[in-house]
Amino acid sequence: MTKHSSAPTPPLPASQWQSLDTRSREIFRRIVDSYLRDGEPVGSRSLSRILPSTLSPATIRNVMSDLEHLGLIYAPHVSAGRLPTQAGLRFFVDAFMEIGDLGDEERRSIEAQIKASGNETSLEHMLTEASQLLSGMSRGAGLVLATKSEASLKHIEFIQLEPTKALTVLVSQNGDVENRIIDLPAGVTVSQLHEASNFLNAHIRGRTLAEARTEISRIKEETRAALDSLSQALVEKGLAVWAGTESDLPARLIVRGRANLLENITAQADMELLKNLFDDLETQDGLLQLLDLAEEGPGVRIFIGSENKLFSLSGSSLVVAPYRDAEARVVGALGVIGPTRLNYARIVPMVDYTAQLVSRMLR
Incomplete structure (x- = not known):
């Protein structure tokens, strides 16, 4: 059970x-x-x-x-x-509710989909598939919250798009790829972009972003001696663009199956309440609160209607569980949002097993 x-x-x-x-x-x-x-x-x-x-x-x-x-x-x-x-x-x-276990066929289906998506190059793909899976099996909205990754870095590259713009590509050891566009200092050449990429790759591989910034700061004088001023500016800009700002969200939210929640809604007011719910979820405070909900207790947690202020207006229920990395740290949460008449007895073991599989894939 x-x-x-x-x-x-x-x-x-x-x-x-x-x-x-x-x-x-x-x-x-x-x-x-x-x-x-x-x-x-x-x-x-x-x-x-x-x-x-x-x-x-x-x-x-x-x-x-x-x-x-x-x-x-x-x-x-x-x-x-x-x-x-x-x-x-x-x-x-x-x-009263007796929460049983998933059947063998359901377990095999969930495991096959999570493992297949986990073989892809992107963690984002696996989490998106997990959200889609939960939505399809529950007929609610599948939700996955992923905190910002502290994965070790593998490679960084600058690709010039125009004289004053470049695409910065950052690849993590776990296969995640992120792209951002940066403004280039005036006069930067393609060779200087390569030089800055090579310098960073020599010092960031195997380090987290925070560790890489500390390392580059530690060898600042060496950096100045090894690179000209424009390349030095690129090195600093290349790391700074990933550091984020205070306005950056601490996590990303993946939701699939929102349409499931609208199937039985006819009143415009109820539609507006659901829209407001997802708007609230996607704010910084909403994301932090959602992660806190999953971290507060072991296993799967059930929140019904107004028991949580995020859902008090929409009257929705949330079944949520944390997933963990190789060090057993909570790095995200996944679950199902739906009406208060969710089939809790079936959804709880579904969410629990999916969270366990995602945790296993992250080890």
Whole structure:
């Protein structure tokens, strides 16, 4: 059975929850099961037909009234049946839901896709595939958060595009390739671009960006003696362009399957809430908060609706797990965003297993 770590339980007295008798628990469980399956309210007459024991609609209505008083269910309309509240869903997830394991076929499918994408040259490709995979299997939006890489560097090259512009190509030992355009000092020649590339490659290979900057700074006098002033300026610019600024985001967000979240939305207001959710996620604060959510507890974490301020307006739920590098450091997070009626029991082991595979591929 897959373990998961829950967000804080709503402020309802635990003694009241624990006082629920077997009948009340069974009725509550059936209401939640119906909601997760169909998304529709369920009434006392419907429950009386599906409950294993013989209970009259009147008796069921009395139990439902008690559950409503506890804040576990509510009536969306006066004459409607009942739906679970967010507190009720949290109670269900923590107290009732049995999270099993993935079937062998699902495991093989996930493993084949992650391993195939991991054989590509780019880490970004593997993470994008992981996001697409989670989206397809969950019918929600698959999400992967990747922190800025501290991988060791392999190669840097300057390619002149025009007299005042050059493309800087940085290749990491793990196969990641990043390109950026820089402004060239006036008068730089192609030979000076090669000279600066060769000098940097002699000193950065096997070092992280921070280590490379420290090394170049340490041998600054040697650098001045070995290179003319224009080449020296290129060396400094070539490293500085990767250092980033305070405005740079600390991570990148890969989301696939956003359209899945729109399938059952008809109100323009709800569409706007979802748009705002993704806008918030992609800000620096949103990215940091998302990573914090994954780091705070071991295993998979479940956040339902307003339990997290990122999702309080859209009413979405998040199932998220961290993935780790060879030193067991959390370097990112992956998960599924969807409506509160996500199939949590199925998605939790799916997210957990995918995070384990990505971690394994990074070792």
